[in-house]
Amino acid sequence: MQQQxxxxxxxxxxSVWDYPRPPRLEDSSKHIQVIYNGVVIADTYGAKRILETSHPPVYYIPPEDVKLEPYFKPTRRSSFCEWKGA
Incomplete structure (x- = not known):
């Protein structure tokens, strides 16, 4: 395996190599928008930013700032992360 x-x-x-392990959670005051087919489906100034060694930053948007209908539908599927849980 080749080392990065x-x-x-x-x-x-x-640098992603300066990010911690285990990951660090930060509050973010940046304006984060998700636009799908020209429609804003998420809009927040209250995202959480996750930093983890060798990974790009990830922003989590509060559920109340996401327009669920008609873009998302309930599912029985689930996922699990060793740090964030379900």
Missing amino acids: KRIEPGPGQE
Whole structure:
């Protein structure tokens, strides 16, 4: 297996190799929008940002800031993460 090589970040950038393990959870005040087919289906200033070694940052949007209908439907499927749980 080939080892990944670190690339030094430029000014104003972050390196995924500097992120912690276990992951760190941060509040984010950035304006996050999800646009699907030209329609805003999520819009928040209250996202959570997850940082984990060798992974790109991930933003979690509060459920109340997501327009579920008609884009999402209930399912019996589930997933599990060792850090976040179900």
